[in-house]
Amino acid sequence: MVRLQFLGRTGTVIDDLLNDFLAETAEILAEAGGALVAWEADPADRAQLDAIFRLVHTIKGSSGFLALPRVTALSHAAEDALDQVRRGNHPANAALVTGVLGIIDRLNIVCAALGKDGVEPAGDDSDVIAALAEQDSTTETGYDVAGVPLRRDDDLEAELQSWRSIRVPLPLLDSVMTGVTDIVLARNEFARMLRDSGASPTVIASFDRLSDSIAGMRQSVSQMRMQRIDKLFAPLPRIVRDLAQDMSKKIVFQTSGGEVELDREMMENIRDPLIHIVRNAIDHGIEALEDRVAAGKDITATISVSARQSGNQIEIEIRDDGRGMSPDVLVAKAIASRAITAAEARTLSVKDKLELVFRPGFSTAAKITEVSGRGVGMDIVKANVEKIGGVVELRNDEGRGLTILLRVPMTLTIISGLMVRAAGQYFAIPRGAVREILLESGDTVRIDRVGGGELATVRGEQYPLLRLEKVLGRETSDDDDVDDRALVIVRPGQGQSYALSVAAIHDHEELVIKPAAPMIMATGLYAGTTLPDNGRPVLLLDVQGLVAAAAIDATETGRNHDQMAAAEAQANAARNAAQLLLFRDTNCRVRGVRLSVIERVEEVPASALFESAGRVQVQIGDEIFPVHTANLPEAEGSLKLLRLFDGQSVLCYPIAEVIDIVRLPDAVQPSAAPGLIAGVVLVSGEPVELIDPFWLMAQYAVLDAEAALNQPLCRLANDHDGWGGNFLAPILRSAGYRVVSDKDVVEEAPDVLLCLTDDGASCAHVGDEIPVIRLRSAIAAAGPDDETVYRYDRQALLDALARRIGGGRA
Incomplete structure (x- = not known):
């Protein structure tokens, strides 16, 4: 185990210096991880790369001072890899990011053990360092980028700045914050007393200087406990x-x-x-x-x-x-x-x-x-x-x-607030959410009633109008002057704005905000309570909650008709634009097909595919669908199938993986002849073959129920032994004919009679208006004038049907 040595002191107890290092390193590693992922998405962001380099360099410098060889070696490896990218000797790719992230993970493990035991744990980090070095060795040596210094002055400044801090216990900060809060409340009360007493300008000027000092102290103390999210x-x-x-x-x-x-x-x-x-x-x-x-x-x-x-x-x-x-x-x-x-x-x-x-x-x-x-x-x-x-x-x-x-x-905090009056009571609004204050009766304001609500138009820009009394469920006060009502243009969040009508504007104040009672907070209308300089408790309005309670659309697109029309047109254009599903075929080719013909992507076991009648089919649930492939899959496991749907029938197309969905390019190089490939397009500079769904579906077309009613009707006569129903009927149906037997009661007259006996006389009662085809059991014909058909001669039978009645698929 490596023992820490601090300026001549030895020991295994973690002291304040080590605590500071571990706390700072934990923050740096968390920030570096997120920054690396962001930089991976935009490798051209030089500022992001420099920031990551400085973070890793800070860890290396601090660990060297504390004699932590494992941390130093790991951070040095990451620093060196990033420096190679800065020099232009290594590309910024996903492999390098993964390697640096591996270093960060190992640093987290080492620092966690260091914080627990007070000593750096023994171990070998050659695996992650070698993995990162391997990424460097796969690239040829490049050249130094002109004008990019290898070591910047601000690197050292950032390192030195990181040491200019101390750690303060949170209870002490709580105590200081409570004291500042009491000072602010006392200042507000003193300000009210000065106004009421008619103090001299000299006293008021001295008080203003004191107030400014309190405000600066309040802001500094607040920032001690606060941290950017x-x-x-x-x-x-x-x-x-x-x-x-x-x-x-x-x-x-x-x-x-x-x-x-x-x-x-x-x-x-x-x-x-x-x-x-x-x-x-x-x-x-x-x-x-x-x-x-x-x-x-x-x-x-x-x-x-x-x-x-x-x-x-x-x-x-x-x-x-x-x-x-x-x-x-x-x-x-x-x-x-x-x-x-x-x-x-x-x-x-x-x-x-x-x-x-x-x-x-x-x-x-x-x-x-x-x-x-x-x-x-x-x-x-x-x-x-x-x-x-x-x-x-x-x-x-x-x-x-x-x-x-x-x-x-946010816990106890102090914010700048705007005091307003409505229904005879005062309320506070966060000053940061207030965009503008106007008189409701001003020349630049027009109020229109639209449907069940009101719309305020301010210099041509429209805002949904909320009357605070109505939102709070209160009546307007008799003391309020209707002509002097004020409009507060509120922006509660990104892309949202609305107009809030109040009886009057009172003042701007520094307000100490505390959580209100749970029942009050549960309404969603209030964000806390405060005690302004008049000494009366005031509720802080939740400007976002007011929008939710009024159930209005305060978004920019909801307010502006022109923007709404443009947004709708853009959405319609996006929906109408043909989209292309890119996939990797089973032969590893990148191909595409219009997304609109894809019903969904199925993942089925390879055993669900089977061969029947010379074609591969798949069982999905209780249904069987044709599959466009010549052979059954050789490997076990699962298989992805694109389900092409033309509104009536389904055809499955096997693929290796889905790649992406992109807009179908306008320029298509068509194929010379009809077939599986309709043409070729360029997607991100790479050629992609387009599948022709029309050609595909035509190869596997089947007759629907309506078309089946128009198929010629064949009646089997003298089928005493069942041969016609068992052997002949399936052949005829697959060829596109309907088949009935003597036992079937059908009002429709048959188009042809198939006589299944060598004695043709038994079929003579049908009449001359219905064609008759006689099937014999002997292979050889009785003579040159014998017009019967051998019952196992499929092609001869289909040809005879085609000559006499046509139809089917003969």
């Missing part, structure tokens, strides 16, 4: 990347709102629930590639995590475009697991059915995996969020995706 998001891209690769899913991960700040301790409490929700979205929510193709979705799924501040609350939204949740399936699972009874299930609303996922031990997984399926999941997520005063909301769109909203308090 992008620190919480940092490990998510790596989690999505690795899990998506393990499950063979294509996923784009997006984050927004990283600049929002949250209490550090609160962030730690929601880290695990957030990771669990994202993993659930990948495992349960996002469908397999074949299922997304069948549902007409883009083959690349999207998971987005966003954050926004709403008063004293932070809203974290996790959205995916997967299958969503089926309330009926959840109920069936709950009944099967005896979580509820069938009688209880009948009384549940849709919301209650969805919230079954929060029952302890409930799981929707079909089988237990490393990711999920053990019944320990959303109930723990909800319990952990509610433990810190938050709530979990589900917004389900079955078949299109699921949104999970976490509302958590």
Whole structure:
């Protein structure tokens, strides 16, 4: 074991210096993992590469100072690989990113052991270092990129800045924050007293200087406990990347709102629930590639995590475009697991059915995996969020995706607020959500009644109008002046705006926000409570909750008719654009077929395919379909089949894998003759063969029921021994004829009579108007004038039918 040595001191106890190193390294590794995944998506982002290099370089410098050889060697290997990319000697590819991520994983393991035991664990890291070095050796030596320094001054500055910090216990920060809060409340009260007393300008000017100092101190102390929420998001891209690769899913991960700040301790409490929700979205929510193709979705799924501040609350939204949740399936699972009874299930609303996922031990997984399926999941997520005063909301769109909203308090905080009056009471609005303040009776404002609501037009821009009294369920006060009502243009979130009508605007103040009573917070209309300088408690409005309570569309597209029309036209154009399903054929060729002719992608066992009548067919459930292949699969296992559907019949086309869904290029080089390949197109600069579904379906066409009614009718006469029904009828039906026997009662006159006896006299009673074909049992004809047909001469029989009545497929 390697013993740590600190400036002449020896020992195995972790001291403050090592604590600082481990805390800083944990943050750096989490940030580096997310940055690497982002850089992999955009290798041309030089700034991102430089940032990752500096992070790894900081770990190397700190570990060298603390004499940690394993950490130093690992970080040096990663630093060297990234430096080769900076020099232009190595390409930025997925293999290199995977190698560096492997180094980061090993560093996490080593640092975890270091934090537990106080000494760097013994071990050999040559495997991950060699794996990364192998990526370097596969590329020829390049050249130095002109103008790119190999070691930048800001690298050293960043390293030095990382040491200029101290660690403070959270209880001490809580105490300081509480003290600052009391100072702010005292300042507000003192400001009210000065206004009422008519103090001299000199006293007021001194108070203003004191107030500015308190505001600066308040901001600094608040920032001590606060941390940008992008620190919480940092490990998510790596989690999505690795899990998506393990499950063979294509996923784009997006984050927004990283600049929002949250209490550090609160962030730690929601880290695990957030990771669990994202993993659930990948495992349960996002469908397999074949299922997304069948549902007409883009083959690349999207998971987005966003954050926004709403008063004293932070809203974290996790959205995916997967299958969503089926309330009926959840109920069936709950009944099967005896979580509820069938009688209880009948009384549940849709919301209650969805919230079954929060029952302890409930799981929707079909089988237990490393990711999920053990019944320990959303109930723990909800319990952990509610433990810190938050709530979990589900917004389900079955078949299109699921949104999970976490509302958590920021803890005690101070914000700039706008005081407004409505229904004779004062309320506060977060100043950051206020875009503009106007008089409702102003020249630039027009109020129109549209349907059951109101629309405010401000300088040509339209906003849905909410009257605060109506949203809160209160009556307007008699003391309010109708002509002096104010409009507050509120922007609660990205892409949303609305006009809020209030009786009057009071003032701007620095407000100390605390959580309100649970019953008040449960309404969704309020984000907390505050005590302004008049000493009366005031509720802070939740500007996002007001929109939800009023059930209005406050989005930009919902407000602007021109934007709505443009968005609808764009959506229609996207829907009408022909899409191409790219796949790898069983012969490893990349081919494509129009997505519109694909019913879905089936995965069946190879044993489900069988050969019959010279053609390969497949049994799927209780149905049998033709398969476009000449031979049965030789290997065991499963096989993917494209189900082509023309509105009446199904044809299965075997493939190796689905690649992507792209727009069908306009330029198609057609084939010289009809066949399986209709032509060739270029997709991303590569030639792709287009499958001709028209030609394919024509090869396997079968007659439908309506066409069968027009088939010629053959009656079998004198079929005493059953030979006609057992041997002849199947041949005739496959050739396109209908067949009845003497025993069948059919009002329709037959088109031809097949006489199954050598004695033709027995068929003479039918009449001359119906053609008769006589079948003999002997191979040789009786003479040159013998017009009978040998009953086992298939072609002669079909030719005779064609001459006499036509029809069929003879």
